[in-house]
Amino acid sequence: MHPPSHAPRRDRRLVSGPAAVRWLLISVALAFLGFFLVVPLVAVFTYALQKGVGAYFAAILEPEAWSAIRLTLLAAAIAVPLNLVFGLAAAWLISRFRFPGRDVLLTLIDLPFSVSPVIAGLIFVLLFGRQGWLGPWLAEHDIHIIFAVPGIVLATVFVTFPFVVREVLPIMQAQGHDEEEAALSLGASGWRTFLHVTLPKVKWGVLYGVLLCNARAMGEFGAVSVVSGHVRGVTNTLPLHAEILYNEYNLAGAFAVASLLTVLALVTLAVKKYVEWKAEAP
Amino acid sequence: MHSSARRRVLPGFGLTLGLSWSYLGLIVLLPLSGLFLKTFSLSWAQFWDTVASPRVLAAYRLSFGAAFLAALLNAVFGLLVAWVLVRYRFPGKALVDALVDLPFALPTAVAGLTLTTLYSRNGWYGQHLEALGFQVAFTPVGIVIALTFIGLPFVVRTVQPVLEDIEADVEEAAATLGATPWQVFTRVLFPSVMPALLSGFTLAFARAIGEYGSVVFISGNMPMKTEIAPLLIITRLEQYDYAGATAIAGVMLAASFALLLAVNLLQRWTQRRFETRPGTG
Numbered sequence: 314m315h316p317p318s319h320a321p322r323r324d325r326r327l328v329s330g331p332a333a334v335r336w337l338l339i340s341v342a343l344a345f346l347g348f349f350l351v352v353p354l355v356a357v358f359t360y361a362l363q364k365g366v367g368a369y370f371a372a373i374l375e376p377e378a379w380s381a382i383r384l385t386l387l388a389a390a391i392a393v394p395l396n397l398v399f400g401l402a403a404a405w406l407i408s409r410f411r412f413p414g415r416d417v418l419l420t421l422i423d424l425p426f427s428v429s430p431v432i433a434g435l436i437f438v439l440l441f442g443r444q445g446w447l448g449p450w451l452a453e454h455d456i457h458i459i460f461a462v463p464g465i466v467l468a469t470v471f472v473t474f475p476f477v478v479r480e481v482l483p484i485m486q487a488q489g490h491d492e493e494e495a496a497l498s499l500g501a502s503g504w505r506t507f508l509h510v511t512l513p514k515v516k517w518g519v520l521y522g523v524l525l526c527n528a529r530a531m532g533e534f535g536a537v538s539v540v541s542g543h544v545r546g547v548t549n550t551l552p553l554h555a556e557i558l559y560n561e562y563n564l565a566g567a568f569a570v571a572s573l574l575t576v577l578a579l580v581t582l583a584v585k586k587y588v589e590w591k592a593e594a595p
Numbered sequence: 596m597h598s599s600a601r602r603r604v605l606p607g608f609g610l611t612l613g614l615s616w617s618y619l620g621l622i623v624l625l626p627l628s629g630l631f632l633k634t635f636s637l638s639w640a641q642f643w644d645t646v647a648s649p650r651v652l653a654a655y656r657l658s659f660g661a662a663f664l665a666a667l668l669n670a671v672f673g674l675l676v677a678w679v680l681v682r683y684r685f686p687g688k689a690l691v692d693a694l695v696d697l698p699f700a701l702p703t704a705v706a707g708l709t710l711t712t713l714y715s716r717n718g719w720y721g722q723h724l725e726a727l728g729f730q731v732a733f734t735p736v737g738i739v740i741a742l743t744f745i746g747l748p749f750v751v752r753t754v755q756p757v758l759e760d761i762e763a764d765v766e767e768a769a770a771t772l773g774a775t776p777w778q779v780f781t782r783v784l785f786p787s788v789m790p791a792l793l794s795g796f797t798l799a800f801a802r803a804i805g806e807y808g809s810v811v812f813i814s815g816n817m818p819m820k821t822e823i824a825p826l827l828i829i830t831r832l833e834q835y836d837y838a839g840a841t842a843i844a845g846v847m848l849a850a851s852f853a854l855l856l857a858v859n860l861l862q863r864w865t866q867r868r869f870e871t872r873p874g875t876g
């Protein structure tokens with residue numbers, strides 16, 4: 314599950330209650346956010362750089378870190394396009410047509426959000442693991458899915474499944490389809506209409522959905538941890554690599570790797586803000 | 596909204612319908628149904644011996660209890676943050692608003708590593724808490740803190756749009772009739788945001804129950820004390836005890852589905868309240 318995103322509107326009532334109450338509430342809220350969000354954010358970079366810039370880059374550039382980066386990029390490079398195509402198709406379907414099973418589809422799309430990441434990993438172990446449904450057959454044909462790269466990709470695709478639909482659907486719904494009908498009646502083909510009319514209208518939502526999907530794909534821990542087997546240099550993604558370094562008491566190294574993922578999160582948030590600002594501007 | 600007469604004017608119905616259902620089936624439904632089949636293939640004794648064993652019960656109590664406390668904390672502070680963001684103007688507000696989504700964009704393992712280090716004995720928070728006699732890392736308190744972190748955006752982002760949509764005239768009418776600001780809040784505003792607040796609470800609760808990455812570092816993972824249910828699933832899998840892992844997961848999955856249903860009902864209630872709320876223009 315993820316929190317609904319929305320574009321905040323301009324304040325209409327800026328005076329509510331006495332000034333003392335106002336400042337008290339603002340202070341408590343900011344103290345809470347500072348304590349819970351800002352300090353941890355600063356801590357990531359402080360711990361990452363505690364042994365100096367040289368050690369920081371050494372931790373990122375060592376071969377095992379590189380192989381983790383490559384695997385993380387690979388998983389995201391497969392999961393994001395797949396979920397993008399699905400997201401666009403499902404958003405078009407749900408926003409443009411009424412059909413039996415529409416509400417069911419809408420509910421089922423959210424399923425991966427409400428399943429624990431560990432369970433998301435478990436379902437693939439039950440299917441493809443040594444004692445899973447297809448385990449014996451896979452072993453016979455020497456195909457490795459669990460404790461190998463395909464399992465990591467599958468688990469990543471599963472946990473990032475709903476992101477693009479969830480972001481694009483509300484925008485497609487809000488914008489209606491009069492322009493599409495106009496394009497079609499003027500003789501444009503269905504694809505042409507989709508590419509030149511629909512896609513430009515929803516592009517910012519698509520971009521944000523893709524970035525969220527990508528952030529989760531690169532940062533997923535629980536599901537990937539279950540199917541990975543933690544083979545160093547082979548089935549470690551960036552978050553798993555950070556965990557291993559942390560367990561080996563290499564705090565600076567763990568946070569150096571974590572800082573890469575944190576920068577990714579900050580870029581995602583910045584794009585979200587930009588998308589909202591774009592949506593508000595006429 | 597579209598009229599049924601022209602609904603099939605647009606192309607791509609068959610293509611997108613086929614694509615959506617087959618992809619959903621392949622990636623989500625088929626693997627999940629494997630878990631259900633496995634759960635139902637267990638004998639009742641097998642299922643019950645796993646689920647009712649003291650260690651598993653302790654893990655459920657911890658996972659559900661800590662998730663509930665964290666969701667409660669998020670309901671209180673989330674409402675406060677949403678209120679401050681909607682109603683007041685202060686320097687850096689746009690930045691604060693963007694930052695609220697951080698727990699959602701930040702990988703859970705990064706959150707786990709960072710919080711554990713902050714709260715451990717030598718950490719920025721830990722050293723002061725230790726001096727006062729509190730230990731947070733490797734205790735259930737640490738688990739609640741990690742779960743509060745990851746659940747933070749849910750309440751804020753469900754309550755915020757509702758607070759924004761409340762029309763000023765209701766409050767003004769109440770104030771004109773002599774209500775104090777506190778009365779306006781408790782009698783007029785709070786009832787309006789209540790469904791959204793509950794819905795945000797449930798979302799945060801559901802997310803926290805299954806959470807793994809942020810908790811596994813800070814919890815210390817001591818059986819019977821700080822071992823969460825998702826971790827126990829992994830422990831069983833590592834012992835190739837698929838049946839045990841499946842039984843533990845089956846209960847959690849049932850709880851997740853119940854909460855998903857609750858959220859759907861709550862969101863419908865929120866929408867209805869909005870459409871039919873009397874006195875708004």
